[in-house]
Amino acid sequence: MEETIVPKDLEQKIQHLFQLQKSNASNIARTPANERIQKLRKLLDYNSKNIEKIQEAIFLDFKKHPSEVIIGELMGVNGEIKHLIKNLRTWMRPHKVPTPLNMFGTSAYVKFEPKGQCLIISPWNYPFNLAIKPLAQAIAAGNTVILKPSELTPNTSALIKEMLSGLFPEDEIAVIEGDARVSTELLNLPFNHIFFTGSPQVGKIVMKAASRHLASVTLELGGKSPFIVDETADIKTAGEKLAWGKFINAGQTCIAPDYVLVHKNVKSKLISATVEATEKMFNPEAGGLEKTTDFSRIVNQRHFLRLKSLIEDALENGASLVYGGETNAGDNYISPTILTGTEKAGRIMQEEIFGPVLPIIEFEQNAEVIEKINAGEKPLALYIHSRKRSNIDYFINNTSSGGVVINDVLIHYAHKELPFGGVNNSGIGKSGGIWGFTEFSNQKAVLKQRLNLFKMIYPPYTPRVKKL
Numbered sequence: 001m002e003e004t005i006v007p008k009d010l011e012q013k014i015q016h017l018f019q020l021q022k023s024n025a026s027n028i029a030r031t032p033a034n035e036r037i038q039k040l041r042k043l044l045d046y047n048s049k050n051i052e053k054i055q056e057a058i059f060l061d062f063k064k065h066p067s068e069v070i071i072g073e074l075m076g077v078n079g080e081i082k083h084l085i086k087n088l089r090t091w092m093r094p095h096k097v098p099t100p101l102n103m104f105g106t107s108a109y110v111k112f113e114p115k116g117q118c119l120i121i122s123p124w125n126y127p128f129n130l131a132i133k134p135l136a137q138a139i140a141a142g143n144t145v146i147l148k149p150s151e152l153t154p155n156t157s158a159l160i161k162e163m164l165s166g167l168f169p170e171d172e173i174a175v176i177e178g179d180a181r182v183s184t185e186l187l188n189l190p191f192n193h194i195f196f197t198g199s200p201q202v203g204k205i206v207m208k209a210a211s212r213h214l215a216s217v218t219l220e221l222g223g224k225s226p227f228i229v230d231e232t233a234d235i236k237t238a239g240e241k242l243a244w245g246k247f248i249n250a251g252q253t254c255i256a257p258d259y260v261l262v263h264k265n266v267k268s269k270l271i272s273a274t275v276e277a278t279e280k281m282f283n284p285e286a287g288g289l290e291k292t293t294d295f296s297r298i299v300n301q302r303h304f305l306r307l308k309s310l311i312e313d314a315l316e317n318g319a320s321l322v323y324g325g326e327t328n329a330g331d332n333y334i335s336p337t338i339l340t341g342t343e344k345a346g347r348i349m350q351e352e353i354f355g356p357v358l359p360i361i362e363f364e365q366n367a368e369v370i371e372k373i374n375a376g377e378k379p380l381a382l383y384i385h386s387r388k389r390s391n392i393d394y395f396i397n398n399t400s401s402g403g404v405v406i407n408d409v410l411i412h413y414a415h416k417e418l419p420f421g422g423v424n425n426s427g428i429g430k431s432g433g434i435w436g437f438t439e440f441s442n443q444k445a446v447l448k449q450r451l452n453l454f455k456m457i458y459p460p461y462t463p464r465v466k467k468l
């Protein structure tokens with residue numbers, strides 16, 4: 001029978017670490033910018049000296065190509081750390097606010113105070129990036145952290161543990177490896193802030209657990225992100241963006257386009273452009289998609305079988321296979337796959353796909369697009385390919401999503417000045433740069449009285465108060 005609780009010694013270890021960090025949290029909270037910057041530099045230094053080690057761990061976990069590790073993991077993390085280092089002094093300064101007339105005689109500012117003890121729970125799909133990036137934001141804001149990486153990428157989790165225990169004392173930053181049982185144990189503790197990246201289902205469990213201690217949460221979740229292509233779009237570009245955005249990391253990207261809504265007049269052109277771009281990216285002379293090392297595998301057999309059954313279910317429910325569909329269970333391989341006629345194809349249009357399977361749905365009127373998107377949960381990302389300003393505005397103004405990208409895909413994640421995150425089912429709270437620093441800080445309102453003019457509102461009440 002599967003164990004549902006963690007062994008006693010691990011439970012004690014977790015509680016011990018929590019207590020250690022509790023006694024140290026106020027020291028860490030008082031650290032000035034230069035000390036925090038030194039810690040961030042340590043992370044940066046480790047990353048630049050251990051590129052191959054990081055690439056190797058992630059390759060062992062799910063054959064992610066070393067170049068994709070640079071692009072999808074290290075560039076994001078290192079860019080974020082450099083941005084934090086560059087701006088931290090400014091962000092940490094008290095933020096003076098103007099004095100409104102009714103506050104005459106006072107001055108006030110916002111102090112960015114560390115939240116305190118933070119828990120970070122991360123997923124497997126970008127296992128290094130999605131653990132270290134929020135960690136850097138938590139460090140910048142002056143917190144202690146316990147980090148639990150995903151059990152589905154054990155080589156990367158072990159590397160993260162070795163890395164962080166070498167760089168930091170455990171009363172400041174500690175890594176606890178393990179699965180849902182370990183998360184559950186950690187979630188029993190009264191952390192001040194919980195930063196969770198993962199599925200909406202587990203996000204709900206995290207939020208419920210956080211409510212026991214009224215811990216604040218950042219939930220970076222997922223969902224079904226639509227990719228809209230209207231009649232005016234540059235179809236060749238849309239096909240290229242779609243092939244890259246959907247098939248990089250074998251579709252296991254939270255902001256990957258989940259499904260396409262394309263105008264019926266350009267549907268077949270878009271399919272051809274997407275197939276052409278896919279073949280160009282992942283099937284050069286190497287001798288077939290299955291042989292190329294540029295295309296990741298599905299993380300484990302459970303997810304492989306889930307995706308295979310999603311395809312089978314769609315085909316049984318009226319969908320047509322127009323490209324791909326090859327699978328190899330021995331290698332958890334699923335080729336880039338395109339399906340059409342999935343309008344009524346059941347599960348594939350209800351669940352987040354999170355794999356290299358792309359349903360394409362056609363529309364005639366823009367209103368159908370809005371109706372379809374708004375019938376589901378609010379997406380994490382919304383992609384619009386169009387050359388018509390009024391269409392773009394219509395799609396943006398009539399939907400709600402964590403982010404929108406016009407005529408491209410995924411790249412908003414790398415924009416240092418934009419908040420990253422979802423809305424409701426796709427997430428709560430934001431991360432990245434100043435937004436991440438703020439998320440890991442309590443925005444403390446500080447007001448100083450200088451003239452003491454407010455006594456007129458104190459009792460005993462006189463006719464003057466009525467006139468105020």
Ligand code: NAD
Nearest residue numbers: 122123124149150179180183198199202220221222223254
């Ligand atoms: P997951 O929710 O299954 O797991 C995420 C983390 O939660 C892991 O560390 C796991 O051990 C832990 N966990 C699992 N079950 C738990 C439970 N019952 N109680 C407490 N903790 C538990 O997600 P995943 O499969 O690792 O990642 C895929 C999901 O994450 C997708 O939905 C994807 O869209 C989303 N995601 C979102 C972002 C984002 O930035 N918004 C980024 C990457 C992935």
